[in-house]
Amino acid sequence: MTDVLAAEWLKLRTVRSTFVVLAVVGIAMAGTCALAAYGAHTWDGLTASDREHFSLSPLESLFLVVAEMSMAVLGALTIGSEYAGGMIRDTLVAEPRRGRVLFAKAAVVGAVALAVGPACVFATSYLSRAIVGDRPIRAFTDASTHTTGLLLAQSLAVVVAALVGYGLGAALRSTTGAIVSLAGLLHVVPMVVQSLPAPWDRRVNSFTLDSLPGQLAGTGNAYSIYGSALPPAAAAGVMCAYVAAPLALATLRIHRRDA
Known part of the structure; x- marks a missing residue:
């Protein structure tokens, strides 16, 4: 198993798409900090009465x-590109145990997402709040929007999304199909x-993927369209189901159909 893991890690870190995806995440971090700076600059130029109506989302x-x-998308590309190029056949010849x-x-x-998710979520939160400083901007400075539990739950959501993307890519055997399915599921x-x-x-929105971090952390989903009907344990169970369902289908297909 160690050899298989080493081979898959070598593949992932030597393809250009991995670095493109990570660059997009980095650009998103920079953009978030720019929005924080814009919000702080706007706040400084407002009158006292206008500040009462000004808000900035977390x-x-x-x-x-x-x-x-x-x-x-990175998860979907990890296996979808192998099916598209036929490399999956070579992989299964080298390791016939498909599971x-x-x-x-x-x-x-999952390991890459676990490294990227917490680092980026925590860095984005602390940098944006350092930029805003002590300005009491409505919504942005609410206590429930900046807790360690919520940031950890959001970090876990990144890992879950990566595994859902991978599971859909493996089940559908198509990067395009997986990305379209992800866009529908998430947005x-x-x-x-x-x-x-x-x-x-x-109630139904409480089961959508983006609603789960707030419910898992017990902070709810204020300032969003998402519901908050689930207790933390149920939200954790739904997260597990999101990962397990496509992986189970992928396992079934890889054993019953030729590559």
């Missing part, structure tokens, strides 16, 4: 959207659900 939540999608290949790739993707479904009558809009 920027780590905005960054999280980009980080999740980027790492999910090992599937889960070695998942372990490598289209919540907007469609929002049109449901109350209280079903919030």
Whole structure:
């Protein structure tokens, strides 16, 4: 198993797409800090009455959207590109135990996301708040939007997104199909659900991927369309289900169909 993990790690760190995805995450961090600087500059130029109506969303939540999608794309590319180029056949000849290949790739993707997610989420949060300083900007400085528990939950969401992307890429055997499915899952479904009558809009949205970090941390999802009907334990279970479902389908397909 160690040899399989080493081989998959070598593949991931020697392809250009990995560095492109990480560059996008870095650009998103810089953009988030720029938004914080813009918000601070705008606040300084407002009158006292205008400041009462000025708000700035917690920027780590905005960054999280980009980080999740980027790492999910990386996960999809990890296996989708091998199916597209036919390299998966060589991989399975070198290691005929298909389950090992599937889960070695998942372990490598998860490890990269685990390294990138917490580092970027915490850095984005602390940098943006250092830029804003002690300005009491509404929403941005709410206590519930900046807790260690929430930042850890958001970091975990990045790992989950990466594994969901990988699982969809393995199950669909297509990078394009996985990315389209991810876009629908992360962005289209919540907007469609929002049109449901109350209280079903919030209840159903509580199960969407982006709603889970706030519920896992117990802080809720203020200033967003996402619901907060799940207790932390249930939110953790839903996160596990998001990872397990596509991986289970991928396992079934890789054993029952030729590469």
